[in-house]
Amino acid sequence: xxxxxxxxxxxxxxxxxxxxxxxxxxxxxxxxxxxxxxxxxxxxxxxxxxxxxxxxxxxxxxxxxxxxxxxxxxxxxxxxxxxxxxxxxxxxxxxxxxxxxxxxxxxxxxxxxxxxxxxxxxxxxxxxxxxxxxxxxxxxxxxxxxxxxxxxxxxxxxxxxxxxxxxxxxxxxxxxxxxxxxxxxxxxxxxxxxxxxxxxxxxxxxxxxxxxxxxx
Amino acid sequence: xxxxxxxxxxxxxxxxxxxxxxxxxxxxxxxxxxxxxxxxxxxxxxxxxxxxxxxxxxxxxxxxxxxxxxxxxxxxxxxxxxxxxxxxxxxxxxxxxxxxxxxxxxxxxxxxxxxxxxxxxxxxxxxxxxxxxxxxxxxxxxxxxxxxxxxxxxxxxxxxxxxxxxxxxxxxxxxxxxxxxxxxxxxxxxxxxxxxxxxxxxxxxxxxxxxxxxxxxxxxxxxxxxxxxxxxxxxxxxxxxxxxxxxxxxxxxxxxxxx
Numbered sequence: 001x002x003x004x005x006x007x008x009x010x011x012x013x014x015x016x017x018x019x020x021x022x023x024x025x026x027x028x029x030x031x032x033x034x035x036x037x038x039x040x041x042x043x044x045x046x047x048x049x050x051x052x053x054x055x056x057x058x059x060x061x062x063x064x065x066x067x068x069x070x071x072x073x074x075x076x077x078x079x080x081x082x083x084x085x086x087x088x089x090x091x092x093x094x095x096x097x098x099x100x101x102x103x104x105x106x107x108x109x110x111x112x113x114x115x116x117x118x119x120x121x122x123x124x125x126x127x128x129x130x131x132x133x134x135x136x137x138x139x140x141x142x143x144x145x146x147x148x149x150x151x152x153x154x155x156x157x158x159x160x161x162x163x164x165x166x167x168x169x170x171x172x173x174x175x176x177x178x179x180x181x182x183x184x185x186x187x188x189x190x191x192x193x194x195x196x197x198x199x200x201x202x203x204x205x206x207x208x209x210x211x212x213x214x215x216x
Numbered sequence: 217x218x219x220x221x222x223x224x225x226x227x228x229x230x231x232x233x234x235x236x237x238x239x240x241x242x243x244x245x246x247x248x249x250x251x252x253x254x255x256x257x258x259x260x261x262x263x264x265x266x267x268x269x270x271x272x273x274x275x276x277x278x279x280x281x282x283x284x285x286x287x288x289x290x291x292x293x294x295x296x297x298x299x300x301x302x303x304x305x306x307x308x309x310x311x312x313x314x315x316x317x318x319x320x321x322x323x324x325x326x327x328x329x330x331x332x333x334x335x336x337x338x339x340x341x342x343x344x345x346x347x348x349x350x351x352x353x354x355x356x357x358x359x360x361x362x363x364x365x366x367x368x369x370x371x372x373x374x375x376x377x378x379x380x381x382x383x384x385x386x387x388x389x390x391x392x393x394x395x396x397x398x399x400x401x402x403x404x405x406x407x408x409x410x411x412x413x414x415x416x417x418x419x420x421x422x423x424x425x426x427x428x429x430x431x432x433x434x435x436x437x438x439x440x441x442x443x444x445x446x447x448x449x450x451x452x453x454x455x456x457x458x459x460x461x462x463x464x465x466x467x468x469x470x471x472x473x474x475x
Contacts, residue, residue, distance in 0.1 A: 016309055016310065016312065016314075018283075018286055018310070018311070018312040019286055019290070019312055019314075022286060022287045022288075022290075022312070023290055026287075026288075026290075051337060051339070052337060117414060119338075119339055119385075120218070121218075121339055121385070121386075121416065122218040122219065122221065122416070122439070123218065123219040123221065123261055123469050124217065124218055124219060125217075125219075139472065141470070143219060143469045145291070145292055147314075147339050165217055166217070166218065187290055188290060188291060188292050188314065189290070189291075190256065190290055190291050190469075191472050192472075193290060194290055
């Protein structure tokens with residue numbers, strides 16, 4: 001039997017963790033809520049949720065001593081899953097308030113270009129722009145639930161997996177190596193959202209094989 | 217492009233779902249989390265719980281319902297009814313709600329919306345307005361509170377402007393004249409509000425057919441439609457309503473089950 005994926009959901013006071021925790025548990029993951037660096041130990045996935053402003057969020061992560069441990073662990077092979085603001089924090093800098101962020105992906109965070117209304121709240125489509133296993137089984141007319149005003153502009157176009165249109169088009173799902181970022185709320189996006197989370201957990205399980213050290 | 221939402225509303229009293237016709241003659245309709253799950257599977261874009269429990273001691277039951285629902289329903293969850301303070305709003309959000317609608321409490325405490333919007337973000341603060349047409353004065357509606365029983369003397373359009381200025385991120389607009397009648401939404405009221413505010417407006421009160429839903433969106437310019445009895449009594453399924461709306465050209469999210 002496959003061991004459940006161990007997920008640390010980072011609690012830094014930026015919004016409600018209950019829904020994402022419930023969704024991951026429903027999908028068979030073992031979820032711990034982490035407020036300190038010690039809480040990240042043993043996790044295969046660091047999941048950063050969050051709503052609100054990037055500078056305030058980075059400030060809280062810094063005060064809890066989490067910024068360096070998150071960066072180090074992700075560079076060391078731990079998976080990073082970012083949801084909404086947690087996805088934006090992956091990038092280098094935000095135009096919202098000039099915040100310096102985690103910088104695990106190259107690019108900046110800007111207001112949704114050409115948006116007819118902000119914030120962008122509600123259901124919208126996910127349009128795949130390149131194949132990726134996280135999309136396995138996702139229907140062509142997949143939809144997701146969004147609550148945000150800012151979006152990342154990745155410097156490397158190959159990390160963009162789906163786009164969404166709200167006036168202009170923006171990157172709604174990014175992925176690179178062991179990083180998956182959702183600009184929307186998969187835990188609030190019905191069956192399509194749960195499928196994306198399930199696929200993410202399966203990627204983590206598939207990645208375990210690469211971690212097994214072969215004795216010399 | 218944002219899709220138009222269909223929202224079943226579950227009126228909850230003492231832990232059970234009820235639906236009143238013009239707020240009287242309540243009939244038991246079942247267990248809230250179970251109904252919410254059923255609706256989410258059928259393609260509901262959001263679930264709205266309206267707590268109409270009168271006694272304050274019944275409030276704990278609501279938080280329990282929200283928690284139980286949030287553990288099995290993975291679409292946005294809105295909760296209204298009886299939230300009187302930022303602390304109470306925090307409790308409801310912590311239990312797993314995504315948005316909280318305030319109604320009578322916003323009339324009683326003019327700072328409530330601003331306080332909650334600052335603290336939790338405007339995306340989770342909904343102003344719920346029960347509006348009644350002023351007899352003999354076309355184009356005027358009055359705000360009524362306490363489930364439609366108490367007139368306030370407030371002009372509904374001015375009241376909505378003020379609430380949006382204070383930080384309400386969405387308007388849940390109920391026509392008390394149409395509520396429970398299944399005769400269709402008050403399109404004039406909807407037009408009056410949607411032409412004034414930038415935030416999303418949810419049409420409520422009077423849904424009887426899928427065509428009413430389409431009309432609220434195409435003519436009333438609502439972003440979402442909310443209904444109770446037509447879904448609870450299975451007069452029209454959510455799938456059927458959305459299929460008809462899609463056929464009429466309204467962009468909606470279709471249920472996987474129906475596909």
